[in-house]
Amino acid sequence: MEIAVSREVSFRRLASGSYWRVALVATAAVLSVPVLVIVASLLQPYSSAWQHLADTVLGDYLTNSALLMLGVGVGTFLLGVSAAWLTAMCEFPGRRFFTWALLLPMAIPAYIIAYTYTGLLDFGGPVQSALRDTFGWGYGDYYFPEIRSLGGAICMLSLVLYPYVYLLVRVAFLEQSTAVLEASRSLGKTPWQTLFQVALPMARPAIVAGLSLALMETLADYGTVEYFGVSAFTTGIFRTWYGLGELGTAAQLSAVLLLFVFVLIVLERWSRRRMRFHHHAAQAEPSRIQLSGVRAALAFGLALTIFSFGFLLPAGQLSVWVVGSWQSGASENFLNLVVNSFALAAVAALACLALALLLGYGKRLHPGSVEQGAVRISSMGYAVPGTVIAVGVLIPFAWLDTAIDDLARQWFNVSTGLLLSGTLFALVFAYVVRFLSVSLQSVEAGLAKIRPSIDESARSLGRSPGGVLRDIHLPMLRGSLLTALLLVFVDVLKELPTTLILRPFNFNTLAVRTYELASDERLAEAALPALAIVAIGLLPVILLTRSITRETPTDEGTGVG
């Protein structure tokens, strides 16, 4: 009798466990379709366009993209890590303010910061005009760095992407056991040596996660490089598609880009195969390094500089433009745009979060190689330009619609038309494919902090896997979940190309309006919707900061020993 009962229990556990596995693999498979559609293009015949590209511009694209990634990598690392170190580990006047203010640049889309800096710094802009007026110079009398260049693109992207690094590394710093840092000091290392030899290497997973988000965004960026005339790999993709009319070759180029990203990820994992980074120690209140005098002034100055260039200046320029062109920009359906943008971003963020939980937790339950691989592939979409993802969504959805239509015609002699294509569902699906990586990173990082013994104790007390997630993980993960939600929200709010292709009839967003005006080179009029994006993006950023300014992380899986 007893045996029978226990067998039934274990069978039920197994069964509910395998539901998770089935759900995980099925979800990952569906989400992988767009990426696989793109990768599958590699199996298609190779057109002569490849030869042309290889002969002429491909080398240029590769070099520029590599330089761009290198530059943005260094830029976001320097800005993100120094901001994180200052606000997490040091005490200086204004630290509390900068803790959240340094996140704000995240709300500004890269192409918009590019417009504003061009407006500020180009020949006719206020900076150069002021220089000429002051010194009586004319054109060619003085050197001024060209903002619309590779270097400029690196600066722009670094300024808006460093918050990813900042956000993740800051948490990592706060969670580092103070004992480990003190051990380093006791072994004769100064605070600076401790930063470089212990704190930074230990924050490596967070740095890598932040950098990979920033670099994948960089690889996918089209707006900035196009406007700055930098021939990067994405420029190549679109040039091949739009200019040469070779969508197949463009998809193949994207697939190559994907493989490149995949290899990078694999290499990084391999390089730290045996190292571990978690350290479950009693969490004391972090003892901040007290800065005073010149050092405090330097810290304040550095934080203020990052904040100014990343947020104050561009937001200020947008405001100036808005004031100058208020009447032409504000139209009666402006509120409609705001509502659309907000609702879409909110729905997509929730969808991403739910799926990230399903995948992240499913992977925790079943850490097999199939599951790992499925999850990895389904979250590759972040590195792909939105337009390409959109095509990857467009093709299978249209195929499915047509197949259903065929069946319907065959069986019932009616046409079902397009059930999914051109709907908000397809659009949200594309967002999920593109941004899942962002929420998954956050959810996985949160889950990793909860020790397996916690799951096991809950399971031993009779909770199902779903019950453990609901009763144990969700409450413990609150901070991570909020971060995931808000990061995707801000990303979708800024998103343009996917929306542009997949949206239903008569559906506009702020990003679309901004783009249409800006692409017609009406920057001043584009400023109002752009500023609205920034303003709406600020709401969650401020919410997010309220959760991160709580000094100790909320997801502490460990008790105080």
Place this chain on the structure above:
Amino acid sequence: MAEPLQLNNVSVRYGDFTAVIEVSLRLEAGHIGCLLGPSGCGKTTLLRAIAGFEPLAAGSISLGERQISDPGQLVPTEQRNVGMVFQDFALFPHLSIAGNVGFGLSGMDRAEREQRISAMLELVSLEGTQSAYPHELSGGQQQRVALARALAPGPELLLMDEPFSSLDRDLREQLAVEVREVLKRAGVTAILVSHDQQEAFTLSDQVTVINAGRVAQTDTPYALYHNPADRFVAEFIGQGSIISVNADTQGKLSHGLGTLTPEQLSNYGQSNLGLLVRPDDIKYSARSEVQLKVLSRAFRGANFMYELALPNGQAVSCLTPSHVNVAAGELLPVQFDLQHLVLFEAEG
């Protein structure tokens, strides 16, 4: 290498709360000292003050000739040349064992460094583990790596914060012996924080008992046990109870517990004295006329710990060989064998 450690009237304050109050102590070069006390007594704070992680509110700390802390100055930890072993070891998870042990070695060439690392690993009997990572070792091994890492740079002083508390009991006792040997071989001055007297006694030459931020007594383990300076030390160290006794004019105590020396008699008087009775002060003696009622007993394998009632009802403990098997409520024949009487002023 080793230097004596000197603390003069050291106080450490957190806001309004004074965690360490006017502590003075001296630890000779090459000796192992222990800060012993219940949790929250300020012993860890004191250790961190010695390490340089906490500033002093008053007093001074010096290492050899060098003054390293006073309220006006705080030599940064990294310049103190102190080694430290942490409660949770605090090994660097991203570095291999060699990386951990070699972390504090600077100004050495590669060969020298490697030699030093393997010498240190040999010292702690972990030869050949250089390329492993901390999470691949057992708890006891990790603890020895932590020790090797702290000793590698040749510190003038080694600080250990509850170094064995995250290990299980068997391992703890075995390691304590090993660590003492390692420290003695390395000839380092060391100070450890502990709340476990077993560990403290095994490891240390000198133990400082701390109570509520103040030094209660500094002495050898033997002296602490046999000559506790106050009631707190007497009760905190070892087992035993302080019972209330009276003496006659000759100094003879009731129940035949012993006789006071004339000095004791003149110092403490005759009535209402506090007498420390340890379990080993009362011996089982089959033919003894003194028979005490058994209140309770605990079997400990090699011996029994009995809780007995004196005729006036006060409870005392008695350790007997394990073959002495008397049930609760029955009488146990014993003999009092207090080698020297430890007395305290009456309470209240």
Place this chain on the structure above:
Amino acid sequence: MHPRTTRTWRNTLRLIAATCLLTGTALSQAAELNIYSARQEALIKPLLDRYSEETGVTINLVTGKGDALLTRLKSEGRNSPADVLITTDAGRLYRAQEAGVLQAVSSDTLNTTIPAHLRSADGYWYGLSVRARGIIYAPDRVKPEELSTYEDLADPKWKGRICIRSSGNIYNQSLIASMLSTQGEEKTAAWLDGFVPNFARPPVGGDRDQIKAVAAGQCDVAVANSYYLGGMLNSSDEEQRAAAESVAIFWPNQDDRGTHVNISGAGVTASASNVEDAIKLIEFLTSEASQQWYGATNNEYPVRTGVPASETLQAWGEFKTDQVNMAELGRLNAASVMAMDRANWK
């Protein structure tokens, strides 16, 4: 699959089909037109709204990039809801025609009002407005007599004096396509080899940026679409107005084939469910009133002969336009991109 499951599935499908059928008939009662437009909303919606008002036909609009809309149209296939595709250049219309997503329609009105070279020969698409690519110059540094043709800009005397946007842009692609069509591949390549080294700076920004650069003195001449200059002249931004007023426009190739022009245009999709109204809409977009509106709002030239251009445009004078058929520009688009790649035009 289990037979019961199959039956359930079939029932579900039947239900879906029935629902769709009902809603489908309900929808088709009110006349509706669905538009995919590469022309951005601000430059097309007002006209569509006016059409709705006049005819009672509901219009649904999606805007986007030409090739993206074309891809959407292609993958949606016969079920695509779109009735009309509007693009901002002939090349995309040509591609759409090639991809088989447009259908040939004939309309006497359209055939008589739109010149033959601005529509497809067999009725697949029709031009809506004309955009001319002129040469903008700084009158204080360049005399109009020094300017003659696009070809002349390859002359070494222009070394370091020319601004033009990147070769990724469709306006440049169709300009080069028109050269390939009239001059042939070899001559065009030779011309590019002379032209590209004359650039004052690596190509950055849009057409307005090139005009601003001329005004600022960074270059002496720029190749840009005329409506951008018009837009700057009528801009609310003082800096833009000042820049535009300090430059002048020159119409090249007046002694031979004429200034290069492109069109924005429209075609009826192959999947259109409402062909009749679709044609009526295109006719409406080429009506005199609509044609004037293009000029007034976006400083484009009318496709329809006999419609006066806007005041701004009139001030720039009449000029001869290249009569090459727009389909030819589409056909040669890819070749033009490759030619520019080979000439290292970024």
